[in-house]
Amino acid sequence: MLKIWFLRLAAIYFVIGVSFGYAMSVTENFILMPVHAHINLLGWVSMALFGLIYSVWPAAANTRLAKTHFTLYNIGLPIMMSALAIFLLGNKQAAPAIGLGATLVVIGILCFVINLFRQVKA
Template sequence: MARRMIVWSALYFVIGVVMGMAMSISKVYTFSPVHAHINLLGWVSMAIGGILYQLFPAAGNSLLGETHYWLHMSGIPLMMAGLAGLLYTENPGFIIATSLGGTFVVVGAILLFINAIRYMK
């Protein structure tokens, strides 16, 4: 689990810095919120989760750890696609994807918290 989270977090880091570079070059900052969320939720949060699961393997190998991983991994792309669509088109239909993805990430974060209490003593 730890390796998967850290590898995926590194990919999100690449996506985030490429987005930042593209926005700087183009001087179009429409997707700044997407860039910020990819860096925070994708790179930082997943890296920290991966490090915690490396330090506490029982937490990473638990059902809570696995569920946290999958909620995070499905929630981030869904939320970011919805947010990008909302920012680009202002179509309120994208609120559904943004909200659903955000809910997945929040529930995943709560599971990480419960997992920390349970296994990280």
């Protein structure tokens, strides 16, 4: 189930990411370009890879580390992306929230990497 939710959320981030790209293109306002790039790469590309990796190695999806990875990543990423957008639009007080979201995302990624080394073997 975790792999399905990673893939579904990846697809949703894809829609949001390309919508930002589209909006930037038509308005010729590129201020939110880092949000667009990170939504596409952390949201769409990385999450689709997590879903595919957990599909190929199902044992890796059934661990506490995988659940922690999913939870922290999906709490951290929306916080980080919204705070980054608010920050870029001029509200510098959003900076600590970018750090908070990024911390959750990075801890989630560390869980993923430890899980991968433990569960994915030749």
